[in-house]
Amino acid sequence: MQSKAFAKKLLQRCSHAVSVAISGHKSPDYDCICSSLAMQEILRQNGISADVLLERPLDDSFYEPIKNCNFVCETDVQYEVVISVDTPEKNMLPTIANAKRELAQTTFSIDHHHDNSLFMEFSQVWAGESSACEVTFRTFEPYFKLNEYLATVFYIGIYADTGGFIYSNTHSTTFDILSKLLKYDIKADEIVRDCFMSISPKSFEMLGRAMASVEFFENGQIAVSVLRLKDFEETKALYNDSKLITNYLQRIKDVKVAICIFEPEKGDYHVSLRTACDNVDVSAIAKKFNGGGHIRASGMKLVGDYEKALRALINQTKNVLGLLK
Ligand SMILES: [Mn+2]
CATH class of the missing domain: 3.90.1640.10 (inorganic pyrophosphatase (n-terminal core))
Known part of the structure; x- marks a missing residue:
């Protein structure tokens, strides 16, 4: 119309x-x-x-x-x-x-x-x-x-x-x-x-925790940060307050997909996916897990066993990056 x-x-x-x-x-x-x-x-x-x-x-x-x-x-x-x-x-x-x-x-x-x-x-x-x-x-x-x-x-x-x-x-x-x-x-x-721009002392602390948690996969092409329930409990930070980290991970040189995982409530895993690459569609990753969003910025939830779900997420990311043989 x-x-x-x-x-x-x-x-x-x-x-x-x-x-x-x-x-x-x-x-x-x-x-x-x-x-x-x-x-x-x-x-x-x-x-x-x-x-x-x-x-x-x-x-x-x-x-x-x-x-x-x-x-x-x-x-x-x-x-x-x-x-x-x-x-x-x-x-x-x-x-x-x-x-x-x-x-x-x-x-x-x-x-x-x-x-x-x-x-x-x-x-x-x-x-x-x-x-x-x-x-x-x-x-x-x-x-x-x-x-x-x-x-x-x-x-x-x-x-x-x-x-x-x-x-x-x-x-x-x-x-x-x-x-x-x-x-x-x-x-x-x-x-x-x-x-x-402004950041509360709590979310500044969360940013530090998230940065310290970062793990790289596939020669630094995939970066994953995790903020678990205990991070939220210890800092009393709000989930929204902590989402700032998603803007930082994709700035790391050579990172093609940035994955930020948040567990603001027990067993409730929110995932933010970001890319700065022209030829990567992170919404294709999110869709596999019943999430969605934009080509450059998407979101989803992890359900079931955390370790298993995380492995599946990384595998699907590799798939979207064309790294699976
Ligand atoms: Mn919008």
Whole structure:
């Protein structure tokens, strides 16, 4: 569907709906939260009120003004329309949102994942775009008036998913948008410092532990760091606070795939996969373990026996790197 037709359809449908909900994916990041909030504000400007659904309130690692926005974690409302943002697959929606999706009359998806399964009735998926925020901005531009709030949430989401405008998903269109956002007093320096640069003493300690845990495989082409339950217990660090390590491992020269494993709760292993290589698709690794994401950045969970699952993960990584004979 053309972007204008999609935007029109969504706004028309929502304006006739009694209730509308918006949701990003599980384990929310700044792009999914900020594109949800942006969508909510765009609807508001068009006379439509909508709830942003979350599995649970955001933890303290999130930027205060974002954390303090109004989210809905529990409700009996049966939404007529459900809009998902930044989510490629129904199983990646938070449980609450997936339940509401099943009973909704009309559903929409706004996304930039190349593997979006088109699980909603109407989809606006632009693979290769920097962020769900960019897709939202460009799709709805004729239908909103930029203000300080919108500029702030768009800036945070785009900054997050482009790694500060350095990943290969950063295009000239991204900078066209940024130049519009920066006309507003959004305190970009404060945002970057508070959202992306500042690090709590706890997560600094976690970074040290994660670095000390790094193991290399295949002549340094695969790097694996592990933060186990005891690291979380001893430091009292938050999971979100500890994800910083994922940005560091892929910087090590010759590392083609960086694997970061986190066990914030007993037996619950979250895995982040990153690559800086043009010809490596880490989402192909994640998919084998029922995860997903982007070609350069994906995520999954390890289930079952840890050692066995880790071996399978490394094997699958070798496979994707073409190292299996
Ligand atoms: Mn995203």
